[in-house]
Amino acid sequence: MDGYSLSDLWSILVMQGFSGLSLFSVLLLMALGLAVIFGQMGVINMAHGEFMTIGAYTIYFCSKIVEKHFPEIMPYYFIIAIIAAFAIAFLIGYLVEFLMIRHLYRRPLDTLLATWGLSLIMQQIFRSLFGAREVSATLPNWLMGSWKATPDIDIPLNGLFVMAVSIVVTAAVIGFLFKSSWGIKVRATTQNRVMAGAVGINTKKIDRLTFATGCGIAGIAGAAFTTIASTGPTSGSLYIVDTFLVVVFGGSASLLGTVASAFSIAQAQSILTFFMTNAMGKVVTLLSIIVILMMRPEGLFSSKVRK
Amino acid sequence: MSNDFALAVEDLTVSFDGFKAVDNLTLYVEKNELRVIIGPNGAGKTTVLDLICGKTKATGGSIKFNGVELTKFPEHRIVQAGVGRKFQTPSIYENLSVLENLEISYPKGRSVFGSLMFERTQDVTDRIIEIAEMIFLSEYLEKQAGLLSHGQKQWLEIGMLLIQDPALLMLDEPVAGMSVSEREKTAELLGRISNGRSMIVIEHDMEFVKRIAHKVTVLHQGKVLAEGNMEKVQHDPKVIEVYLGH
Amino acid sequence: MNAFYNRWLGGKKGTIELAILAAFIFVVLPLGLDVFRLNMVGKYLTYAFAAVGLVMVWGYGGVLSLGQGVFFGIGGYCMAMFLKLEASDPISTAHQTTPGIPDFMDWNQVTHLPLFWEPFHSLTFAIVAALVLPAAFAYLIGAAMFKRRVGGVYFSIITQAIAAILTILVVGQQGMTGGINGITDLKTMHGWSINTNSAKYVLYYVNAALLLGSIMLCKYVLSSKLGRLLLALRDKEDRVRFSGYDVANFKIFTFCLGAVISAIGGAMFTLQVGFMSPSFIGIVPSIEMVIFAAIGGRMSLVGAVYGTLLVNYGKSAFSESFPSLWLFLMGAMFIGVVMVFPNGLAGLYETYLKNWFEKLLSARLSVRSNAIRGGLPNEQ
Numbered sequence: 001m002d003g004y005s006l007s008d009l010w011s012i013l014v015m016q017g018f019s020g021l022s023l024f025s026v027l028l029l030m031a032l033g034l035a036v037i038f039g040q041m042g043v044i045n046m047a048h049g050e051f052m053t054i055g056a057y058t059i060y061f062c063s064k065i066v067e068k069h070f071p072e073i074m075p076y077y078f079i080i081a082i083i084a085a086f087a088i089a090f091l092i093g094y095l096v097e098f099l100m101i102r103h104l105y106r107r108p109l110d111t112l113l114a115t116w117g118l119s120l121i122m123q124q125i126f127r128s129l130f131g132a133r134e135v136s137a138t139l140p141n142w143l144m145g146s147w148k149a150t151p152d153i154d155i156p157l158n159g160l161f162v163m164a165v166s167i168v169v170t171a172a173v174i175g176f177l178f179k180s181s182w183g184i185k186v187r188a189t190t191q192n193r194v195m196a197g198a199v200g201i202n203t204k205k206i207d208r209l210t211f212a213t214g215c216g217i218a219g220i221a222g223a224a225f226t227t228i229a230s231t232g233p234t235s236g237s238l239y240i241v242d243t244f245l246v247v248v249f250g251g252s253a254s255l256l257g258t259v260a261s262a263f264s265i266a267q268a269q270s271i272l273t274f275f276m277t278n279a280m281g282k283v284v285t286l287l288s289i290i291v292i293l294m295m296r297p298e299g300l301f302s303s304k305v306r307k
Numbered sequence: 308m309s310n311d312f313a314l315a316v317e318d319l320t321v322s323f324d325g326f327k328a329v330d331n332l333t334l335y336v337e338k339n340e341l342r343v344i345i346g347p348n349g350a351g352k353t354t355v356l357d358l359i360c361g362k363t364k365a366t367g368g369s370i371k372f373n374g375v376e377l378t379k380f381p382e383h384r385i386v387q388a389g390v391g392r393k394f395q396t397p398s399i400y401e402n403l404s405v406l407e408n409l410e411i412s413y414p415k416g417r418s419v420f421g422s423l424m425f426e427r428t429q430d431v432t433d434r435i436i437e438i439a440e441m442i443f444l445s446e447y448l449e450k451q452a453g454l455l456s457h458g459q460k461q462w463l464e465i466g467m468l469l470i471q472d473p474a475l476l477m478l479d480e481p482v483a484g485m486s487v488s489e490r491e492k493t494a495e496l497l498g499r500i501s502n503g504r505s506m507i508v509i510e511h512d513m514e515f516v517k518r519i520a521h522k523v524t525v526l527h528q529g530k531v532l533a534e535g536n537m538e539k540v541q542h543d544p545k546v547i548e549v550y551l552g553h
Numbered sequence: 554m555n556a557f558y559n560r561w562l563g564g565k566k567g568t569i570e571l572a573i574l575a576a577f578i579f580v581v582l583p584l585g586l587d588v589f590r591l592n593m594v595g596k597y598l599t600y601a602f603a604a605v606g607l608v609m610v611w612g613y614g615g616v617l618s619l620g621q622g623v624f625f626g627i628g629g630y631c632m633a634m635f636l637k638l639e640a641s642d643p644i645s646t647a648h649q650t651t652p653g654i655p656d657f658m659d660w661n662q663v664t665h666l667p668l669f670w671e672p673f674h675s676l677t678f679a680i681v682a683a684l685v686l687p688a689a690f691a692y693l694i695g696a697a698m699f700k701r702r703v704g705g706v707y708f709s710i711i712t713q714a715i716a717a718i719l720t721i722l723v724v725g726q727q728g729m730t731g732g733i734n735g736i737t738d739l740k741t742m743h744g745w746s747i748n749t750n751s752a753k754y755v756l757y758y759v760n761a762a763l764l765l766g767s768i769m770l771c772k773y774v775l776s777s778k779l780g781r782l783l784l785a786l787r788d789k790e791d792r793v794r795f796s797g798y799d800v801a802n803f804k805i806f807t808f809c810l811g812a813v814i815s816a817i818g819g820a821m822f823t824l825q826v827g828f829m830s831p832s833f834i835g836i837v838p839s840i841e842m843v844i845f846a847a848i849g850g851r852m853s854l855v856g857a858v859y860g861t862l863l864v865n866y867g868k869s870a871f872s873e874s875f876p877s878l879w880l881f882l883m884g885a886m887f888i889g890v891v892m893v894f895p896n897g898l899a900g901l902y903e904t905y906l907k908n909w910f911e912k913l914l915s916a917r918l919s920v921r922s923n924a925i926r927g928g929l930p931n932e933q
Contacts, residue, residue: 044706044709044710100888100892103892104891104892107891108705108706109611109617109705109706109709110891110895111891112617112706112709113840113843113844113847113887113890113891114887114888114891114892116840116887117883117884117885117886117887117888117889117891118884118887118888119884120880120881120883120884120887121880121881121884121885121888123880124877124880124881124884127877128877241710241713241714241717241836244710244713244714245710245714248707248710248711277725279721279722279724279725280725282721283718283721283722283725286714286717286718286721287718289714290711290714290715290718293711294697294698294701294703294711297698297701297702297703297707360795362791362795381799382794382795383794383797383798383799383800386795386796386797387797391795392795394791394792394795398789398791398792399789399792400784400785400788400789400792401788402784402788403781403784403785403788407781410778410781411778411781411782411785411793411796412796414797416778417797417798417799418799418802419779419802419803419806422777422778422779422782422803423774423777423778423779424777425777425778425779464792467792467796471796471797
């Protein structure tokens with residue numbers, strides 16, 4: 001690392017750190033949805049990335065409609081679009097659970113294959129409907145600026161904004177899961193499905209809502225994604241491996257672990273890519289995760305329980 | 308002094324997130340002894356067997372089997388040292404025949420290449436037939452194990468352990484779910500196989516315990532509450548209070 | 554002889570299965586197809602190695618590897634490195650800045666052969682490496698995971714991540730690996746051109762023989778006590794462990810065996826197709842290999858071959874005329890094979906065709922045996 005003075009290094013670290021925040025937000029939201037589905041239901045959803053793509057396309061179409069017909073609400077549309085992204089991904093997730101996932105509980109490897117098939121079909125639907133070309137949503141002007149913290153440090157606002165969104169969503173999910181009656185039912189179903197059914201919880205409905213919610217959160221991840229990259233039919237599939245590693249690395253049952261692991265993976269990747277090529281930064285990050293996982297397979301956070 | 312015993316468990320402790328399922332337990336089993344462990348639900352009976360056979364790792368304490376420390380061994384080494392364990396629900400290979408179930412349990416060809424080279428020699432077949440007779444299954448050798456009755460499955464699992472000729476045999480509720488006549492046969496079977504080896508049996512059925520036990524240990528909340536012959540234990544006021552009394 | 558019949562061929566049923574498969578790939582296909590099509594089938598048959606490996610690892614071993622392409626790729630790259638070095642002799646590369654090194658290295662301003670390429674001047678080394686490297690890599694992954702009792706979906710996800718990492722690495726290190734284009738323009742093996750029609754026939758038959766050999770090896774393994782242990786493991790892993798077996802070793806062995814078989818396919822792919830590229834090691838090809846095995850029937854070794862041929866035939870037929878339809882069909886296959894016919898072609902055969910086929914067969918056999926026994930009434 002010769003050629004960099006200490007203060008240069010500091011500025012690089014801070015700026016890469018902040019640009020890592022966008023990646024962190026996308027990974028966190030993706031992983032949060034996946035962790036809810038995997039941690040709570042034991043279902044591996046390989047099509048999770050495609051739900052993110054649904055969210056991203058929703059933002060894109062919202063921005064086009066607003067730009068054309070209601071330019072006066074342009075500064076605020078993003079908030080509404082995020083809600084739309086959640087809603088559409090939620091509805092499609094609900095449908096997918098009903099048609100497919102519910103027949104596959106207790107067969108995790110089979111779910112993995114079936115949802116991979118689903119992801120292929122969804123990608124092809126995107127390609128047929130929206131074309132293979134990548135599209136970019138028009139973002140409100142205030143999202144495009146940056147904040148000059150010091151003369152050397154430039155922090156993009158979109159990164160701060162999506163991080164705020166992801167923090168709000170994370171807080172909401174944790175709140176729901178641990179405070180609401182729905183959350184208690186979800187956790188009860190996770191811990192003992194038969195008993196939960198016996199005390200009158202409609203476990204099928206809980207499963208469907210949980211799965212749909214996970215997909216909805218992926219839709220919000222798609223919204224965050226549009227602020228850092230353009231959207232194409234296979235955008236989501238690029239994130240699926242990283243997202244799974246985030247969930248597994250964090251310890252599948254711990255949402256706090258998911259946050260910590262998304263943060264460390266995004267930051268490691270973002271900072272490393274400055275010093276090496278993009279590809280090598282990713283290789284080094286993923287490889288370290290796998291090595292750590294091999295030494296500590298239960299992930300970062302897990303508790304010893306009696307089996 | 309612990310070397311005189313077949314099994315010497317000393318100060319054994321295991322805790323799950325602070326809850327001590329087994330708490331400073333000390334237990335000695337002599338050679339050729341048949342020990343029965345009783346105790347109310349959640350007393351830690353099954354956990355003790357789990358600890359001895361290595362399924363659960365101890366938080367502290369020691370388990371010496373014929374003078375060899377077992378707590379650091381992986382499961383298969385404990386088995387190879389001569390400790391066999393039957394699970395509470397019959398744990399057999401449902402898709403294989405009775406013969407194949409016994410063959411897999413035969414203590415030869417346990418390494419990867421050993422199992423590739425393993426041949427069903429006359430010795431193996433003879434031993435399988437001998438065991439099958441002992442466990443009342445000689446007519447069912449070709450039958451798929453999943454199709455056996457519940458009691459027969461229990462016997463098959465005992466047979467799968469016997470074929471390894473363990474020096475310590477641990478049985479977790481061997482007569483659970485058996486008919487009266489099956490219980491009779493099992494009691495007789497246990498009497499026969501306890502010759503020349505130590506045994507630990509967990510059981511709830513007091514009549515059955517009376518028939519087979521040399522000595523009884525009562526567990527309560529992970530600790531030994533009383534120990535001795537059935538007569539003595541049954542009249543122990545502490546035991547009556549927590550277990551037999553209600 | 555009897556042991557060979559029972560264990561390597563799999564008894565009467567297994568021998569008939571193998572004979573039909575052998576007749577199909579040794580006689581029917583070469584007679585029915587021109588050399589171009591046959592070479593294409595030969596390429597598909599190299600994927601069948603990976604599928605056969607997956608039947609062992611996933612079908613019998615119970616662990617789903619989503620990184621089978623990694624081993625296919627290692628085998629393929631080992632062979633490709635040897636062939637590339639032979640194609641890059643100083644005379645034919647005289648126009649390069651640095652003659653004597655592969656062309657892609659020269660394009661990437663690499664001026665001397667990287668050290669790990671050196672031993673690949675030797676064909677023996679390349680063949681040994683194509684078999685040993687995948688086994689060693691599989692052992693490393695398997696030991697790290699199975700010894701710590703990691704299995705199920707965790708294993709699948711981590712093997713998938715390894716496939717992703719390796720692809721990124723190979724693509725990223727263009728100067729050493731040929732990058733996204735892979736290693737191309739392979740011409741001769743010890744001076745024997747691999748691109749002539751006669752070479753294509755020879756390689757097709759070598760490949761077919763190796764495939765049948767691999768299936769027989771797997772049959773042998775499954776017929777041993779190890780095969781029954783694998784079944785027992787999937788049923789009651791704890792019982793096996795508490796019968797004195799070190800369970801992880803059996804899973805590691807199966808995973809390594811699957812890896813080596815896939816690698817043979819990879820090496821044969823390079824020879825038959827004339828290049829190797831990262832597009833055969835990543836996430837997508839690896840999971841497609843799973844669908845080959847699944848369509849054939851995840852517990853059927855010969856089924857894996859038919860499954861591979863069928864899916865790849867469908868792929869080439871569809872993607873020529875309706876490329877977008879193919880992805881829908883592929884997706885539908887993944888869903889269908891899980892939800893509708895979990896035992897694939899082998900399962901369909903068992904339920905619908907087997908009775909009819911066996912009647913046909915036993916009718917013929919009983920006619921013959923009646924003749925031999927001098928017309929004694931058959932016990933049926």
